[in-house]
Amino acid sequence: MQHFLIIDDIALIRMVTRKMILKHYPDAIFGEAENEVQAMDLLQKNQFDIIILDLNMPNSKPTPIIEFVNQHRPSASIIILTSVEEGYGTMDYYQMGVKGYVHKSRQGAELITAINTVVAGGVFKSDTLLGFLNQTQFFRPVFYPRGREKA
Secondary structure, eight states: OOEEEEEOSOHHHHHHHHHHHHHHOTTOEEEEESSHHHHHHHHHHOOOSEEEEOSOBTTBOHHHHHHHHHHHOTTOEEEEEESSOOSTTHHHHHHTTOOEEEEGGGHHHHHHHHHHHHHTTOOOOOHHHHHHHHHHGGGOOOOOOTTOOOO
8 A cells, every 4th residue: 555645736636636546546545735834744754666756836946855855754755746848947856755756747758657667676767758868968068177178
């Protein structure tokens, strides 16, 4: 039985996410929060296996939630579910310990895959993110050590 916390300011998104998860995890137990304050309160009082976190919520930031989970609930896994497209900043979240990043437009196709990957102990990276990373690897700036000239 998996315990999920869905953090999103839009009730319809929380409902759709919950219903989607229940199709694949019928015994799942849910907590829901619409902002950082509610999320922190639930995280302090409860244990969750998977946290579905939106990045854009009024008067809320994802970083304190991620840091709290890393410090106080290290067995929990965070999957970001957001309308923010994958890009350079996405990898910052992975470096902070996030286990998955799903764009809301691909929620139906990717969220359960991301959850299954995380439950199995892996890290989910979408095909879109992998394509972005492959495309941009050739455009990274090159730094030369001091005293060494460019050839």
